[in-house]
Amino acid sequence: MRNLKLILAYDGTGYHGWQRQPAKKTLQGVLEAKLGQILAEPVRVWAASRTDAGVHAWTQVVNFTTQRHIPSMGLLRGLNSMLPQDIVIKEVCEVEPSFQARFCAKRKKYVYRILQAPYPSPFERHYAWYIPYPLALEPMQEAAGHLVGTHTFTSFQGSGCGAKNPIRTVYELTLSKSEHILNITIRADGFLRHMVRNIVGTLVEVGRGRLTPEDVGHILAAGDRTLAGPTAPPQGLYLAEVEY
Amino acid sequence: MRNLKLILAYDGTGYHGWQRQPAKKTLQGVLEAKLGQILAEPVRVWAASRTDAGVHAWTQVVNFTTQRHIPSMGLLRGLNSMLPQDIVIKEVCEVEPSFQARFCAKRKKYVYRILQAPYPSPFERHYAWYIPYPLALEPMQEAAGHLVGTHTFTSFQGSGCGAKNPIRTVYELTLSKSEHILNITIRADGFLRHMVRNIVGTLVEVGRGRLTPEDVGHILAAGDRTLAGPTAPPQGLYLAEVEY
Numbered sequence: 001m002r003n004l005k006l007i008l009a010y011d012g013t014g015y016h017g018w019q020r021q022p023a024k025k026t027l028q029g030v031l032e033a034k035l036g037q038i039l040a041e042p043v044r045v046w047a048a049s050r051t052d053a054g055v056h057a058w059t060q061v062v063n064f065t066t067q068r069h070i071p072s073m074g075l076l077r078g079l080n081s082m083l084p085q086d087i088v089i090k091e092v093c094e095v096e097p098s099f100q101a102r103f104c105a106k107r108k109k110y111v112y113r114i115l116q117a118p119y120p121s122p123f124e125r126h127y128a129w130y131i132p133y134p135l136a137l138e139p140m141q142e143a144a145g146h147l148v149g150t151h152t153f154t155s156f157q158g159s160g161c162g163a164k165n166p167i168r169t170v171y172e173l174t175l176s177k178s179e180h181i182l183n184i185t186i187r188a189d190g191f192l193r194h195m196v197r198n199i200v201g202t203l204v205e206v207g208r209g210r211l212t213p214e215d216v217g218h219i220l221a222a223g224d225r226t227l228a229g230p231t232a233p234p235q236g237l238y239l240a241e242v243e244y
Numbered sequence: 245m246r247n248l249k250l251i252l253a254y255d256g257t258g259y260h261g262w263q264r265q266p267a268k269k270t271l272q273g274v275l276e277a278k279l280g281q282i283l284a285e286p287v288r289v290w291a292a293s294r295t296d297a298g299v300h301a302w303t304q305v306v307n308f309t310t311q312r313h314i315p316s317m318g319l320l321r322g323l324n325s326m327l328p329q330d331i332v333i334k335e336v337c338e339v340e341p342s343f344q345a346r347f348c349a350k351r352k353k354y355v356y357r358i359l360q361a362p363y364p365s366p367f368e369r370h371y372a373w374y375i376p377y378p379l380a381l382e383p384m385q386e387a388a389g390h391l392v393g394t395h396t397f398t399s400f401q402g403s404g405c406g407a408k409n410p411i412r413t414v415y416e417l418t419l420s421k422s423e424h425i426l427n428i429t430i431r432a433d434g435f436l437r438h439m440v441r442n443i444v445g446t447l448v449e450v451g452r453g454r455l456t457p458e459d460v461g462h463i464l465a466a467g468d469r470t471l472a473g474p475t476a477p478p479q480g481l482y483l484a485e486v487e488y
Contacts, residue, residue, distance in 0.1 A: 011366040056367070085369040090362075118334075122255040123300070123371065125329040 003099055004072070006045075006062045006079075007091040013126040013235070014086060017053040018060075027051070027087065031062070034082045038075065039068045048105045048242040052194075054234035056127070058111075059090075061242045063101040099244075107171065107189055109241035112200045112232065114182040121180075128181065129200075129236035135182065135207030137175055142213035143206040144173040144184075146220060147199060154223040156202070158194030158231065166192060173199070185240070194231050202229035247343055248316070250289075250306045250323075251335040257370040257479070258330060261297040262304075271295070271331065275306070278326045282319065283312045292349045292486040296438075298478035300371070302355075303334075305486045307345040343488075351415065351433055353485035356444045356476065358426040365424075372425065373444075373480035379426065379451030381419055386457035387450040388417040388428075390464060391443060398467040400446070402438030402475065410436060417443070429484070438475050446473035 008031075016024040020032065028045060035043040048061040070078075072092040079089045098104075115121060115128040116135065124130065150169040157166055172187040184200055202219065205211040211219075211229065219227045252275075260268040264276065272289060279287040292305040314322075316336040323333045342348075359365060359372040360379065368374065394413040401410055416431040428444055446463065449455040455463075455473065463471045 009366050011369075080363070085364070086366045088364055088366050119324070120329070120332055122253050122330045122332050125255075127367065 001065045001067060001097070002069070003063060003065050003095050003097050004075070005091075005093050005095045005099060005101065006064075006089055008057065008060050008062065008087060008089050010057050010060065010088070011086040011126070012051060012054050012056045015053065017055070018047055018050040030083070030087065034079055035064065037082065038078050039066050039070065041066065041068065046100055046102045048101045049108060049191075049239050051237075051239055052234050054126075055237045055239070056235075057239040059241050060239055061101045061105070061244075063095065063099055065097075101242075104244050105190075105242050107187055107243040108191065108239065109172075109185065109187040109243075110191070110196045111238045111240045112184040112186075112196060113236045113238070114184070114200075114204070115180055116177075116182055117180040126235050129233050131204065133208055135204065136209065137177065137182070137207065139209075139213050140203045140207045141175050143203055143211070143216040144175065146213065146217040148173050151220055152223055153192055153195055153220070155219050155225055155228045156195045156198040157192040157225060158198065159225070160193065163192050168192065168195070175203075187241075196237060197232040197234065198225075198228055200232035200236070204232065205229035245309045245311060245341070246313070247307060247309050247339050247341050248319070249335075249337050249339045249343060249345065250308075250333055252301065252304050252306065252331060252333050254301050254304065254332070255330040255370070256295060256298050256300045259297065261299070262291055262294040274327070274331065278323055279308065281326065282322050283310050283314065285310065285312065290345045290347075292345045293352060293435075293483050295481075295483055296478050298370075299481045299483070300479075301483040303485050304483055305345045305349070305488075307339065307343055309341075345486075348488050349434075349486050351431055351487040352435065352483065353416075353429065353431040353487075354435070354440045355482045355484045356428040356430075356440060357480045357482070358428070358444075358448070359424055360421075360426055361424040370479050373477050375448065377452055379448065380453065381421065381426070381451065383457050384447045384451045385419050387447055387455070387460040388419065390457065390461040392417050395464055396467055397436055397439055397464070399463050399469055399472045400439045400442040401436040401469060402442065403469070404437065407436050412436065412439070419447075431485075440481060441476040441478070442469075442472055444476035444480070448476065449473035 018027045020028040045062045045064040076092040113128040115124045115130045120130040154166045170188045262271045264272040289306045289308040320336040357372040359368045359374045364374040398410045414432045418429050
């Protein structure tokens with residue numbers, strides 16, 4: 001059996017998220033179907049992140065095993081010619097049998113894009129969260145500082161999250177603004193369900209003055225989801241990098 | 245009668261161009277229908293540019309006359325709440341009766357975006373022309389120099405163009421590259437049908453070495469459409485600015 005790694009980018013707008021679901025168009029479903037056609041055998045893939053509906057990926061990592069001996073370059077070209085244009089395979093390579101895209105991932109990086117402008121942009125409607133009111137970046141950055149490090153992130157865990165262990169280590173949580181786009185970058189050893197979007201929603205509450213940076217420290221310590229801010233909408237979120 | 249000017253941006257992906265057509269979704273058709281609903285009277289608008297199917301606008305300018313006395317701000321908010329998210333009204337203001345968005349436009353600026361990268365981007369599929377092969381920018385810029393000034397642009401005029409006078413003055417035709425995006429900016433006192441896209445298609449032929457900068461001067465002088473390069477696809481083109 002060969003173990004193949006794919007690196008891909010996708011626009012998640014038209015999909016019910018990554019994970020295969022019966023009778024719904026999902027990224028995993030579409031990818032497995034095309035792989036199955038090319039390889040003429042059923043294919044099951046593992047992905048570094050099971051992104052939610054409407055969430056995008058600049059860099060998603062996937063692996064699968066196959067008995068076929070199709071060359072990597074042929075597979076890359078074949079897939080890109082068969083896949084819809086909102087999924088692009090950037091790399092295909094053969095890896096050692098022990099590589100597993102989901103469980104071997106050591107760190108992942110997400111970027112959340114917020115559009116701040118006097119009016120929304122028709123070009124960003126599927127690609128950023130539009131916020132018309134001003135956000136104070138300094139208190140947001142200060143609040144972000146409380147979340148860096150190893151913590152129990154129960155307060156930022158979405159309902160229905162199956163993770164038994166809510167402890168995660170956040171290595172980086174930074175804000176950067178260029179023109180009308182505010183980027184929030186978060187790098188951690190793993191993420192609970194909706195964790196990035198709940199953190200972003202809470203930082204935005206700080207930016208508009210409804211919470212103080214200290215409040216965010218207390219919310220983290222309390223371990224109570226009802227205290228944190230609302231979940232930011234999916235279309236601003238991008239899986240940006242996976243480290244192994 | 246009041247004369248109102250609208251400034252709007254739109255993502256042209258989902259439309260059969262600007263101009264109203266029976267039984268087709270067009271930008272003019274959708275805008276006039278919503279204006280008609282709000283003002284409770286039939287509305288006919290004039291636009292600075294009748295953009296083609298798939299072409300976008302950062303700044304389109306429109307005017308129309310009405311007997312209603314709805315305040316500009318109320319009209320702006322009402323329109324934006326009723327229009328689909330791929331059309332955004334940025335400004336509404338009352339102007340003097342003599343203002344006419346199409347015929348009073350003195351100069352217009354278009355930007356054409358080309359994506360150059362080893363693989364296409366799922367996020368740019370509707371917003372740029374993807375060109376995988378390298379383009380030499382210096383000869384392209386030199387070729388562009390031949391087109392600046394007042395010339396007869398018959399060689400770059402699309403078929404079916406109704407313009408009787410093919411003489412136009414190009415004030416600016418520049419290239420600028422940042423990361424993977426090559427922007428071609430063109431500013432002129434007017435444009436023949438497909439003129440920007442035919443110029444871009446010809447400059448790309450220069451960039452890949454199929455035409456020399458001097459060839460472009462000869463093509464312009466020959467006044468023969470069959471000599472110029474192919475028409476660049478619509479999705480890279482943006483109406484960027486209108487000067488009055």
